[in-house]
Amino acid sequence: MGGTILRLAQEGHQVLLLDLTDGEPTPHGSVEIRAREAAKAAEILGVERVMLGREHGFVNREVVHTLACRHAVAGILRTREIDWIFCPDPEDAHPDHRAATRIVEDARFDAKLTKTDLPGTPRYPSRMVYYYATHLKTIPAPSFLVDTSGFHERKRKAILAYESQFLVNEKNRSVLEWSDAQARFLGSRIGVETAEAFKVIEPLGITGFRGLI
Numbered sequence: 001m002g003g004t005i006l007r008l009a010q011e012g013h014q015v016l017l018l019d020l021t022d023g024e025p026t027p028h029g030s031v032e033i034r035a036r037e038a039a040k041a042a043e044i045l046g047v048e049r050v051m052l053g054r055e056h057g058f059v060n061r062e063v064v065h066t067l068a069c070r071h072a073v074a075g076i077l078r079t080r081e082i083d084w085i086f087c088p089d090p091e092d093a094h095p096d097h098r099a100a101t102r103i104v105e106d107a108r109f110d111a112k113l114t115k116t117d118l119p120g121t122p123r124y125p126s127r128m129v130y131y132y133a134t135h136l137k138t139i140p141a142p143s144f145l146v147d148t149s150g151f152h153e154r155k156r157k158a159i160l161a162y163e164s165q166f167l168v169n170e171k172n173r174s175v176l177e178w179s180d181a182q183a184r185f186l187g188s189r190i191g192v193e194t195a196e197a198f199k200v201i202e203p204l205g206i207t208g209f210r211g212l213i
């Protein structure tokens with residue numbers, strides 16, 4: 001959803017990237033390399049990034065749904081006054097993705113609790129939106145598409161900031177190609193250059209039709 005992040009930032013929204021793990025181990029990375037890559041990608045997108053990581057129980061390839069992990073995310077939601085949450089679509093082959101989404105969904109609930117030792121003020125983020133980062137060979141069936149025309153090239157640069165994942169690792173070089181193809185295809189569905197897909201469970205309300213494509 002890099003193109004959408006760029007659009008949100010340009011429109012004046014405060015966007016926070018929350019990394020749950022440090023991303024390691026991977027075949028060609030290291031904790032230090034991944035930290036540099038993530039920082040570079042966030043800089044390209046023009047947004048802030050924070051990480052919870054191992055000290056909060058988040059270990060790459062081993063993410064599990066625990067109360068401690070839920071409360072760590074809930075603390076971020078409360079202290080950073082998060083209103084909209086974007087997280088991976090729960091239908092996924094990657095165990096970390098599925099666990100992360102379950103954690104975030106429950107953290108949204110936990111964030112509103114009173115009489116708790118969680119930091120910050122109780123709040124309930126108003127929207128939960130799912131993006132597609134699936135390892136399944138599925139075709140998205142989104143609730144809505146976001147026009148990312150004019151933002152896709154910077155999204156590509158943000159992806160390429162992860163050199164150890166998408167340049168050094170030959171097996172992943174095709175990811176950029178199918179990302180381009182999907183963006184163009186989704187854009188064609190709404191008559192624009194590129195687009196990104198999202199799903200919601202709770203209905204979105206609109207006050208008019210002027211902004212619809």
